[in-house]
Amino acid sequence: MIVETLHNDSWAKTYLLIDKSSKKAAIIDSVFGRHEQDLDFIQQNDLDLIYAIATHTHADHVTACFDLREKTGCEYVMYNNTVSLGVSKYVQNGESLILGNSVLTFYFAPGHTNDSMVIRAGDNLFTGDFLFTGEAGVGRDDLPSGRPEVHWKSLKLLDNFSDNLMVYSGHDPPNTEMKSLGWNRLNNPVLNFNNFEEYLSWQKKQWENLGEVTKIKTAIPANIFADTSSESN
Ligand SMILES: [Fe+2]
Structure with a gap:
């Protein structure tokens, strides 16, 4: 299994999982408007796209999954x-899905949104906005269907995974070097809180610092209704 980080210079992370022997591929969190480049990459490398996966219903950008499915x-x-x-x-x-000789397994991880999930593929963990890298913590829980107490409880899911797994997050600063779960256990503040109160006060600070989500009014309806008519490509 190869993991390609696409658009590495961006905040919104897209990953392409490639099963080497079969050349079958799965894309995670492709963003509408730059997915034509993702398709070019897939074609140039002679890959067969089997799955377009969204880790959750995004509030900050429109998913390209439905367009990739059509195309x-x-x-x-x-x-x-x-x-x-x-x-x-x-x-x-x-549940697991097969990608050539590789296996993708899905884990429910609600809280950032009610439909958030984490995907394990070999020694890689794709966490969406459930978990970010180091100081970035986790995704905010104040957007539609987000619930801090649910996110806090969901973090227990990580107890099932060993330190060596590489964490690929849904958002991090451009060109962030992804780190292992073990590294995050030492360096991610959220994984070191002792109780929900500490977590909630960290979340509230994030909400203040991050402010409004610019694209929320277009991104949520577009993602829910699989409709990009308000989105210019
Ligand atoms: Fe999100």
Whole structure:
């Protein structure tokens, strides 16, 4: 399994998982408007896109999953409780999908949104906005369907995973070097809080610092209704 980080100079992370022997690929959190470049990369490398996966319903950008599905016939994969339309493959907690000789396993990780999930593929963990790198902590829980107390409880999920797994987050500063879960256990403040009160006060500071999400009014309806008519490509 190879992991390619696409658009590494951006805050919103997109990953392409490639099963070397079969040349089958899965894309995680492709962003509408730059997905044509993702498709070029897929074609140039002679890959067969099988899955376009959204880790959750994004509030800050429009997903490219439904357009990738239309253009390539791949499955659009999300967690089974999502309200987003256009999804063709709903996954449940602990369910696996096969990608050539590789296995992708999905874990329910709600809190940032109610439909957030984490994906494990070999020694790699794709965490979406459930977990970021180091000081960045985790995604904010004050956007639609976000609930801090649920996110805090979901962090227990990480107890199932060993230190050596590489964490690939959904957002981090441009060109961030992704780190292992063990490194994050030492360096991510959120993984070192002792109780929910500490977590909640950290979240509240984040909400103040981050302020309003610029694209929320267009991104949420576009993602829920699989409709990009308000989005210029
Ligand atoms: Fe998000």
